[in-house]
Amino acid sequence: xxxxxxxxxxxxxxxxxxxxxxxxxxxxxxxxxxxxxxxxxxxxxxxxxxxxxxxxxxxxxxxxxxxxxxxxxxxxxxxxxxxxxxxxxxxxxxxxxxxxxxxxxxxxxxxxxxxxxxxxxxxxxxxxxxxxxxxxxxxxxxxxxxxxxxxxxxxxxxxxxxxxxxxxxxxxxxxxxxxxx
Numbered sequence: 001x002x003x004x005x006x007x008x009x010x011x012x013x014x015x016x017x018x019x020x021x022x023x024x025x026x027x028x029x030x031x032x033x034x035x036x037x038x039x040x041x042x043x044x045x046x047x048x049x050x051x052x053x054x055x056x057x058x059x060x061x062x063x064x065x066x067x068x069x070x071x072x073x074x075x076x077x078x079x080x081x082x083x084x085x086x087x088x089x090x091x092x093x094x095x096x097x098x099x100x101x102x103x104x105x106x107x108x109x110x111x112x113x114x115x116x117x118x119x120x121x122x123x124x125x126x127x128x129x130x131x132x133x134x135x136x137x138x139x140x141x142x143x144x145x146x147x148x149x150x151x152x153x154x155x156x157x158x159x160x161x162x163x164x165x166x167x168x169x170x171x172x173x174x175x176x177x178x179x180x181x
C-alpha cells in the first residue's frame with residue numbers, strides 16, 4: 001500500500017503525519033509542488049521482460065506525459081530481488097540531491113521510497129505498483145530502494161542523457177528512518 005509519512009526536520013524520527021489514503025497523499029504532496037497520481041498497472045510482466053516491452057506496455061501513458069510536460073526520453077529501471085550489487089545501487093541514491101530537471105517515475109511493480117524535503121519536513125512516499133511521482137527540478141530529495149530491492153519503474157527525462165544529480169552534502173538523509181525501518 002502506498003504510504004506517506006511526514007517527519008519533523010528538527011527531530012527526524014518524530015512523525016508529523018502518516019497516511020495510506022490516496023487523496024490525502026495527493027493533497028499533501030501537491031501542497032509542496034509534487035505530482036502524485038495513481039495509474040492502473042494492469043500488465044503483469046514476465047521475469048525476463050526487458051525495457052522495450054515495459055515501455056510498449058505503457059506507451060499510451062508515457063506518450064501522454066511526454067506531450068503534456070515536454071519530456072524527451074524514457075527508460076526503465078528493473079531490479080530483481082537478490083541482485084548482486086544491491087548495496088552499491090542503493091547507496092547511489094541515498095544522499096540528498098537535486099536535479100536541473102523534473103524527476104518522474106511510474107512504478108510498474110515492486111516498491112521504493114522517495115524522500116522529499118520541504119520547509120514542512122521530510123515527506124517519505126513509499127511508492128508501489130501504479131504510483132506516478134513527479135519531483136520538480138531543484139527539489140531536495142533522495143531515494144531508498146531497500147536492502148533487497150525489487151521494482152520496475154519507468155523514468156521520464158527532459159534531458160535525453162538521463163539522470164544527472166547534484167548532491168547537497170546535507171546529512172539529513174542519514175537521520176530519517178529508511179524504507180525498511
